[in-house]
Amino acid sequence: MLSFEYVGKRQSVPKDVIRVKFHPDVIEVDMNAFYDCQDLREVVLNNGLKQIRDNAFYNCHSLESITLPSTLTEIESRAFSNCTQLKKVVFSEGMRLQYFGPELFSKCTSLESVIISSTEEVGLNAFKGCESLREVVLQEGIKMIRQFAFHGCKSLESITLPSTLVVIGNYAFGYCTSLREVVLNEGLNVISEGAFQKCISLQSITLPSSLTEVNDNAFSLCSGLREMVLNEGLKKMGGAVFERCESLESITFPSTLVEICDYAFVNCSSLGEVELNDGLQKIGQFAFQECKLSENMIVPSSVTEIGEGAFANCSSLKQVSFIRGLPETIGPRAFLCSMALESFTFPSITERLNNIIQAGHVEIVRRVVDEIPNQDSQNLFIRNWVVFGGGFVEWNGTDLLVSAIPIRDGMIWDPTREVVTAISRLITYYEIKEATTLFELALWKAKLDQVDEAYCNRDACRIEVPGPVKNAILQYL
Numbered sequence: 143m144l145s146f147e148y149v150g151k152r153q154s155v156p157k158d159v160i161r162v163k164f165h166p167d168v169i170e171v172d173m174n175a176f177y178d179c180q181d182l183r184e185v186v187l188n189n190g191l192k193q194i195r196d197n198a199f200y201n202c203h204s205l206e207s208i209t210l211p212s213t214l215t216e217i218e219s220r221a222f223s224n225c226t227q228l229k230k231v232v233f234s235e236g237m238r239l240q241y242f243g244p245e246l247f248s249k250c251t252s253l254e255s256v257i258i259s260s261t262e263e264v265g266l267n268a269f270k271g272c273e274s275l276r277e278v279v280l281q282e283g284i285k286m287i288r289q290f291a292f293h294g295c296k297s298l299e300s301i302t303l304p305s306t307l308v309v310i311g312n313y314a315f316g317y318c319t320s321l322r323e324v325v326l327n328e329g330l331n332v333i334s335e336g337a338f339q340k341c342i343s344l345q346s347i348t349l350p351s352s353l354t355e356v357n358d359n360a361f362s363l364c365s366g367l368r369e370m371v372l373n374e375g376l377k378k379m380g381g382a383v384f385e386r387c388e389s390l391e392s393i394t395f396p397s398t399l400v401e402i403c404d405y406a407f408v409n410c411s412s413l414g415e416v417e418l419n420d421g422l423q424k425i426g427q428f429a430f431q432e433c434k435l436s437e438n439m440i441v442p443s444s445v446t447e448i449g450e451g452a453f454a455n456c457s458s459l460k461q462v463s464f465i466r467g468l469p470e471t472i473g474p475r476a477f478l479c480s481m482a483l484e485s486f487t488f489p490s491i492t493e494r495l496n497n498i499i500q501a502g503h504v505e506i507v508r509r510v511v512d513e514i515p516n517q518d519s520q521n522l523f524i525r526n527w528v529v530f531g532g533g534f535v536e537w538n539g540t541d542l543l544v545s546a547i548p549i550r551d552g553m554i555w556d557p558t559r560e561v562v563t564a565i566s567r568l569i570t571y572y573e574i575k576e577a578t579t580l581f582e583l584a585l586w587k588a589k590l591d592q593v594d595e596a597y598c599n600r601d602a603c604r605i606e607v608p609g610p611v612k613n614a615i616l617q618y619l
Contacts, residue, residue, distance in 0.1 A: 159181065193215065293313050313337065
């Protein structure tokens, strides 16, 4: 049948129809109305149409284009799904679409371009599997792109997101293997799980300042990604977020980030320059496993936990500097098989020891090491490592070092922490003793300034901090 006028109201539609014109009074296309009309090539929808129900044009393999009227407010699930020859979809200007159903144009494998306007969201699986889709224009007003909306659109090369967009749903652009450019908008708050997974042509991306969450696997398997600029304001990065981004070379974390989750950068084999931020509290399990990393990794004093295998198999890592001391928790095998790793350093403790030396108290530095407490027979091996001229924990004259040789093979950290903590406490003890002496001198000077120096007994003006006060201070060290 060549031509047919559709009047709605559950009208029976012949399966061999080629052209359809809608009566001006039609306000709704019935569910399954043109389902499997495989010869249907041309559809003229009337101005005044408001609703297209589920599966209305499903499997219309010959349909090549469709213009949706401005009066349309609802398009339900799979309305144009599997229309394999559909190349062009036009959303008319002025449309206020209130419902954008799931799988609306999924598997329209010939669809090349679409301009989406006047809707607040792009529905679940809306264009999933549209392998020929090259151009997508998302106009202002769209707030959410739902799960898998453009998943597997292998020909899509670029996308610019509107300023009104707040959330990119799970796997929304996953496996868009030709996607090279993404312009993320200010106002975007959440990039959900797998949103850009395996976009292998994507080379760089800048996250907007409004973004607070980048969730699990968001950019995993983006093997061409070389540059990633993380924004100030970012608080959460999910697990495996950049897993196997094999071209990524450097990353700087914003001051607002508090946690790097498990497997975040695992197998980023080119990742060398990593700058961890002050304020970071946790580095998750295997976060940087199999990363190249630069020769010196600086761990901020804010870090309290390093997970199991966090820096395992990091081929170029030679030295790890803990700014103040060891974190409260370091998981087993945290540095396992990082074969170039030579030592761990403690810049703050080193600086304090050097200050004591510069003040002329070399003997105190020697006493710091000599007086490390021996608590029980299980820790006898610790004392043999604490030496000046070389060993496990050593002071080489300018730096406090911990040898990495046992640790990179999976050694437990508790004995090391005990030694380093003991050293730090003893340094603090001597620093406070020195501080009380300076305080006494300051009091003495203040007393002398109040009297006539010609007639006073200088020794009589001396003021000492009472012994019980000193003991009360020092007993906590």
